[in-house]
Amino acid sequence: MAELFLASASPRRRELLAQIAVPCVTQIASIDENPLPDEPATAYVERLAREKVRAGLTALGGRANAVVLGADTAVVLDGRILGKPQDFADFQRMLRALAGRTHQVLTAVALVSGDREAARVVASDVTFRALSEAEIEAYWASGEPCDKAGGYGIQGLAAVFVSRIEGSYSAVVGLPLCETAQLLADFGIPCWQMPTQG
Numbered sequence: 001m002a003e004l005f006l007a008s009a010s011p012r013r014r015e016l017l018a019q020i021a022v023p024c025v026t027q028i029a030s031i032d033e034n035p036l037p038d039e040p041a042t043a044y045v046e047r048l049a050r051e052k053v054r055a056g057l058t059a060l061g062g063r064a065n066a067v068v069l070g071a072d073t074a075v076v077l078d079g080r081i082l083g084k085p086q087d088f089a090d091f092q093r094m095l096r097a098l099a100g101r102t103h104q105v106l107t108a109v110a111l112v113s114g115d116r117e118a119a120r121v122v123a124s125d126v127t128f129r130a131l132s133e134a135e136i137e138a139y140w141a142s143g144e145p146c147d148k149a150g151g152y153g154i155q156g157l158a159a160v161f162v163s164r165i166e167g168s169y170s171a172v173v174g175l176p177l178c179e180t181a182q183l184l185a186d187f188g189i190p191c192w193q194m195p196t197q198g
């Protein structure tokens, strides 16, 4: 029987899997998350998701029947990747740039088991309304932005900044659940409403 391991320190990803009734065991293995020179954002998130699951599988000692799931989320504005804010000034620059505009959120999900590996990248467009300096400062003071790509969490207080989303809400939060369920079924992990093939 296949057993699922989550190669992620993100509480959001664990909660999203729980939302679709998929139990998992956490198996984190850290990787270098720096983009390569001139690496396109789509290639970057897919590479990181794949590296996270490979590192997770290695940490498990290549355990038989283990399926490892990992993901990576990036916020992209004008072709530039906005990572997690390093400090308030960095966060302020990000939110000023995102305000009143549409940006892209790219999330890659990857699965590995033995020598089999698969990944999907999901793109969503998120539009922010205009933001005042006072709102940006108050949002930083909430503590919510610091561990999130682009410096915001759509599932949290920042919901009031989002006027429109086109794409996958769960992918913006950290895991595209429709695509993830299909991949899990392909790898023999039981998932709500998905017949397994493995």
Ligand SMILES: Cc1cn([C@H]2C[C@H](O)[C@@H](COP(=O)(O)OP(=O)(O)OP(=O)(O)O)O2)c(=O)[nH]c1=O
Pocket (backbone or CB within 6 Å): 007, 008, 009, 010, 012, 013, 071, 072, 073, 074, 075, 105, 147, 148, 149, 150, 152, 153, 154, 155, 172, 173, 174
């Ligand atoms: C845009 C956005 C991102 N995020 C989060 C999802 C991810 O946890 C994080 C992006 O960083 P990631 O590097 O994708 O993930 P992580 O470092 O949190 O966890 P791990 O690598 O161990 O899996 O930003 C939200 O929670 N809400 C949002 O609206």
